[in-house]
Amino acid sequence: MVCSRRHSGRAASWRAGLGALAMLLTLPAAAAAADFPALRGSFTPGYMRWDGIVLGATLGDANMSTDFSETSGSIVSNMLRNSTLDSENHISDWSVLSNDVSGSTSYGGFIGYNKQWDQIVLGLDLAYHRFSNLQTSDSSSLRRVASTSDGTSHDVTVTAQSSEQLVDYGTFRLRAGYAFGQFLPYAMIGGALGRFNYSTSVSLSDTQTDSNGVVYSPLVFPTQTDAKDNAYAAGLAVGLGLDVAVLPNVFLRAEWEYVTFGTVNGINSYMNNGRVGVGVRF
Numbered sequence: 001m002v003c004s005r006r007h008s009g010r011a012a013s014w015r016a017g018l019g020a021l022a023m024l025l026t027l028p029a030a031a032a033a034a035d036f037p038a039l040r041g042s043f044t045p046g047y048m049r050w051d052g053i054v055l056g057a058t059l060g061d062a063n064m065s066t067d068f069s070e071t072s073g074s075i076v077s078n079m080l081r082n083s084t085l086d087s088e089n090h091i092s093d094w095s096v097l098s099n100d101v102s103g104s105t106s107y108g109g110f111i112g113y114n115k116q117w118d119q120i121v122l123g124l125d126l127a128y129h130r131f132s133n134l135q136t137s138d139s140s141s142l143r144r145v146a147s148t149s150d151g152t153s154h155d156v157t158v159t160a161q162s163s164e165q166l167v168d169y170g171t172f173r174l175r176a177g178y179a180f181g182q183f184l185p186y187a188m189i190g191g192a193l194g195r196f197n198y199s200t201s202v203s204l205s206d207t208q209t210d211s212n213g214v215v216y217s218p219l220v221f222p223t224q225t226d227a228k229d230n231a232y233a234a235g236l237a238v239g240l241g242l243d244v245a246v247l248p249n250v251f252l253r254a255e256w257e258y259v260t261f262g263t264v265n266g267i268n269s270y271m272n273n274g275r276v277g278v279g280v281r282f
Helices: 002-035 073-079 084-089
Strands: 052-067 099-117 120-147 153-178 183-209 219-247 250-261 268-281
Touching: 052 120, 052 250, 073 183, 073 219, 084 120, 084 153, 099 153, 099 268, 120 183, 120 268, 153 219, 153 250, 153 268, 183 250
Parallel strands: none
Antiparallel strands: 052 099, 052 268, 099 120, 120 153, 153 183, 183 219, 219 250, 250 268
16 A cells, blocks of 8 residues: 555656646747747747748858969050060960969858748848958969060060959848758859959060070060959859758758859959858748
8 A cells, every 4th residue: 555655656746747847848938939029930840930031140161262374464465565576476365373272261141031832942132241361362473485577586484473352242142942840951042242352463574586696685574563452243152051940930050152253353263151150030
């Protein structure tokens, strides 16, 4: 008899404890709903609403690859304008510089809107990203001997240096995803607009030898520089991402984005940006 009472008392204690635990687990959700009445949605088992306005912040790591091979051409063309040397030997087409890759921390934010049909989620957003210091550069020289139709031999050396910094960029993206409960994987495509600072300097020397073998003093052209801050270039952005709901209206985000930008003063660049973030849905 005593044993039966002990078992029944122990069972009652377990039931009371489980009931108290259930009440504690429901308190945060109830408090969140009371504190944020504008937020919509609920954790229905196996189902999650993703529609509405989304707003969030991101932190990531980016790397930019830059092609400087066409950078010096316009300056050399200006130096040798109307010259037989360039018209016959195309000195301005020389690829004096090559490529460079650099990385930097990125930070930014996004705002957008989702529309949901069953498990299909379509959305659009505006995003902004800034970098701590995403800058590439290259310097080199190229020397060749070229002859012109007047019988003159030209020992030409072109020296160039160029740098480019991506200050920040914004995107307008379309997103398409398929919801698996609290998980929303998606693909994206859109346009981008980047803000760049660049500088290119070129110097050129030409030592001439005439048809009789007479060598003249080198003809040295003054260094010319083309530089500008806040130059803008449009681009194309594509990528993949994953949103994970951690509360009815709070989600974590991880995504990878590839952006290729238009030419800036002969400089071609593209960028990979991997980032994580947190967002809310209203």
